[in-house]
Amino acid sequence: xxxxxxxxxxxxxxxxxxxxxxxxxxxxxxxxxxxxxxxxxxxxxxxxxxxxxxxxxxxxxxxxxxxxxxxxxxxxxxxxxxxxxxxxxxxxxxxxxxxxxxxxxxxxxxx
Amino acid sequence: xxxxxxxxxxxxxxxxxxxxxxxxxxxxxxxxxxxxxxxxxxxxxxxxxxxxxxxxxxxxxxxxxxxxxxxxxxxxxxxxxxxxxxxxxxxxxxxxxxxxxxxxxxxxxxxxxxx
Numbered sequence: 001x002x003x004x005x006x007x008x009x010x011x012x013x014x015x016x017x018x019x020x021x022x023x024x025x026x027x028x029x030x031x032x033x034x035x036x037x038x039x040x041x042x043x044x045x046x047x048x049x050x051x052x053x054x055x056x057x058x059x060x061x062x063x064x065x066x067x068x069x070x071x072x073x074x075x076x077x078x079x080x081x082x083x084x085x086x087x088x089x090x091x092x093x094x095x096x097x098x099x100x101x102x103x104x105x106x107x108x109x110x111x
Numbered sequence: 112x113x114x115x116x117x118x119x120x121x122x123x124x125x126x127x128x129x130x131x132x133x134x135x136x137x138x139x140x141x142x143x144x145x146x147x148x149x150x151x152x153x154x155x156x157x158x159x160x161x162x163x164x165x166x167x168x169x170x171x172x173x174x175x176x177x178x179x180x181x182x183x184x185x186x187x188x189x190x191x192x193x194x195x196x197x198x199x200x201x202x203x204x205x206x207x208x209x210x211x212x213x214x215x216x217x218x219x220x221x222x223x224x225x226x
Contacts, residue, residue, distance in 0.1 A: 041218055043200075105153075
């Protein structure tokens with residue numbers, strides 16, 4: 001049983017560019033959340049998707065957007081990248097009231 | 112609001128030493144509490160959880176008890192190994208937020224175990 005998978009593992013972009021990160025949830029899971037983990041910090045909630053809609057959002061600007069597909073996979077898009085967007089981006093999935101499971105993350109470096 | 116406070120690291124111990132990592136929380140109602148572990152270069156792995164007061168979560172020799180009176184969820188292990196070296200995160204899921212998964216994390220505590 002595959003767990004949560006994310007791609008790519010690493011990414012380097014320059015300021016002002018746009019980036020798309022991808023996540024496949026654990027088998028049987030239908031809800032996906034995205035978190036940003038800056039270096040030396042705990043993960044910060046970005047948003048959550050269920051039934052292809054954004055259900056809850058953290059304190060992140062509109063430059064951060066997402067999408068969920070009918071197969072429950074998800075994308076995180078970040079526009080107009082800033083140096084401060086450099087971080088590990090974690091995807092997590094869950095079904096119902098079970099425990100949330102995290103993927104290995106995508107490490108984004110903005111130069 | 113909801114928040115999690117963890118003891119600052121790094122924590123450096125010799126192999127077979129006793130480990131305690133303190134975690135306290137602020138929340139409305141009674142949240143679910145979690146400990147996650149992050150090994151170098153990896154994502155988060157669930158270590159243990161507790162969903163109500165006085166519950167004890169345990170896994171791989173680690174344990175933590177949900178203490179409502181002191182709003183704490185301290186992580187303990189009787190004898191650490193070098194392989195336990197990692198960053199440990201305490202987290203909460205607010206109660207009454209069915210259908211949402213906005214976990215609140217602490218800043219993490221780095222543990223280094225020396226042989």
